Amino acid sequence: MNYVLITFLILLLIKVCTELWLESLNTKHVKSHSGAVPDSFKEFIDKKTYDKSVAYTLAKTKFGVIESLYDNIILVLIILLGVLPFMFGMFECWIGISNWAQAVTLFLVGIIFSIPSIPLEWWEQFRLEEKFGFNKTNLKLWITDKVKGLIISLILGVPLIALLIFLVNLPNWWLWAFIIFFCFQLLMMIVYPQFIMPLFNKFEPLPEGELRTRLLDLSDRTGFKAKTILVMDGSKRSGHSNAFFTGFGKFRRIVLFDTLMEQLSTEELEAVLAHEIGHYKLGHIPKMLMISAVSMLIGFWVLAYLIDSPWFYEGFGFSPTSGVAPALILFSIMSGLISFWLTPFTNLWSRKHEYEADEFAKKAVNSPNPLIQSLRKLSEKNLSNLTPHPTYSSFYYSHPTLPEREAALKK
Numbered sequence: 184m185n186y187v188l189i190t191f192l193i194l195l196l197i198k199v200c201t202e203l204w205l206e207s208l209n210t211k212h213v214k215s216h217s218g219a220v221p222d223s224f225k226e227f228i229d230k231k232t233y234d235k236s237v238a239y240t241l242a243k244t245k246f247g248v249i250e251s252l253y254d255n256i257i258l259v260l261i262i263l264l265g266v267l268p269f270m271f272g273m274f275e276c277w278i279g280i281s282n283w284a285q286a287v288t289l290f291l292v293g294i295i296f297s298i299p300s301i302p303l304e305w306w307e308q309f310r311l312e313e314k315f316g317f318n319k320t321n322l323k324l325w326i327t328d329k330v331k332g333l334i335i336s337l338i339l340g341v342p343l344i345a346l347l348i349f350l351v352n353l354p355n356w357w358l359w360a361f362i363i364f365f366c367f368q369l370l371m372m373i374v375y376p377q378f379i380m381p382l383f384n385k386f387e388p389l390p391e392g393e394l395r396t397r398l399l400d401l402s403d404r405t406g407f408k409a410k411t412i413l414v415m416d417g418s419k420r421s422g423h424s425n426a427f428f429t430g431f432g433k434f435r436r437i438v439l440f441d442t443l444m445e446q447l448s449t450e451e452l453e454a455v456l457a458h459e460i461g462h463y464k465l466g467h468i469p470k471m472l473m474i475s476a477v478s479m480l481i482g483f484w485v486l487a488y489l490i491d492s493p494w495f496y497e498g499f500g501f502s503p504t505s506g507v508a509p510a511l512i513l514f515s516i517m518s519g520l521i522s523f524w525l526t527p528f529t530n531l532w533s534r535k536h537e538y539e540a541d542e543f544a545k546k547a548v549n550s551p552n553p554l555i556q557s558l559r560k561l562s563e564k565n566l567s568n569l570t571p572h573p574t575y576s577s578f579y580y581s582h583p584t585l586p587e588r589e590a591a592l593k594k
């Protein structure tokens with residue numbers, strides 16, 4: 184046992200204990216409110232649905248705890264038993280140590296590591312989601328999705344990693360890597376919704392009619408000027424409903440789930456659309472991109488330091504001549520242990536944006552009520568946890584809770 188491994192184990196232990204503490208805090212809080220529907224929710228949710236939302240929250244929490252323990256035990260075994268140096272050594276014998284060979288090795292190691300979590304993913308979709316009526320997918324579609332995802336990550340991921348490994352030999356490579364990867368991220372913001380998402384879902388323009396006229400009118404009035412509003416067949420896989428905004432500039436698009444269209448009235452959909460337009464008009468996308476750029480730059484800088492530090496990969500059992508690939512995978516494992524602590528800060532930032540977009544929507548439709556109605560319906564239909572512990576929601580929630588959003592909208 185050396186200092187690197189001990190540091191890794193301590194960081195992992197602190198993270199897992201914090202996760203478990205937050206989950207138990209939240210579970211106790213939800214249970215303590217589960218006896219009767221809290222007064223502020225009585226207006227829109229009946230006892231039966233409320234009970235169901237409590238049961239769903241508790242079932243998901245239990246699943247999350249088991250999943251986290253399972254994943255982390257496997258990770259510790261992989262690290263302590265020296266599985267990584269063994270696997271890299273084996274692949275080196277088979278395919279060599281060229282840039283491409285190292286990229287393929289990383290890809291294959293990634294696939295092998297994702298295998299143990301497949302049974303849990305299956306259970307979550309076909310047992311947990313199924314039990315609460317959200318699962319709409321079938322085994323064939325589920326497997327097809329996985330295979331498609333794998334092929335896409337092969338086509339995009341392997342050349343990108345090979346390029347990164349090539350760059351590492353250049354002076355100040357981390358700066359070049361940052362520029363290239365950031366441009367790639369911008370490109371993906373266009374490519375992903377236009378070319379990759381349609382491989383999984385159908386996107387159809389909202390048909391002519393009153394709803395379309397009203398939504399396009401709103402979009403013109405707010406200066407968004409959408410050419411089209413797309414409807415996605417989210418119901419193909421899940422009963423959960425949503426709306427989202429992607430891309431930027433000329434490539435901006437607003438997508439409504441078909442499940443959302445079924446659940447909300449025209450007026451409510453208008454408010455949801457206004458909220459999404461708010462994100463665009465208030466510059467939330469470039470702001471988020473800035474944060475991502477800064478963290479990417481720091482990430483590459485740290486990676487550059489670690490690649491030049493033999494103690495780092497020697498600590499995990501690699502030889503000092505192991506090449507770049509081991510450093511990359513060790514970095515990704517370690518960065519997860521550090522970035523966990525940034526979650527509450529990025530979520531705080533994200534919740535600030537949600538309040539701003541809500542305020543924008545309220546002004547755009549001249550009333551807080553349609554948005555409040557739609558948020559209530561969404562909470563009810565998605566069986567959202569209506570009573571999260573405040574510490575839990577401020578750590579994990581990217582959106583403010585329903586009472587927080589209502590209070591802000593009524594101001």
Ligand code: ZN
Pocket residue numbers: 458459462537540
């Ligand atoms: Zn939003």
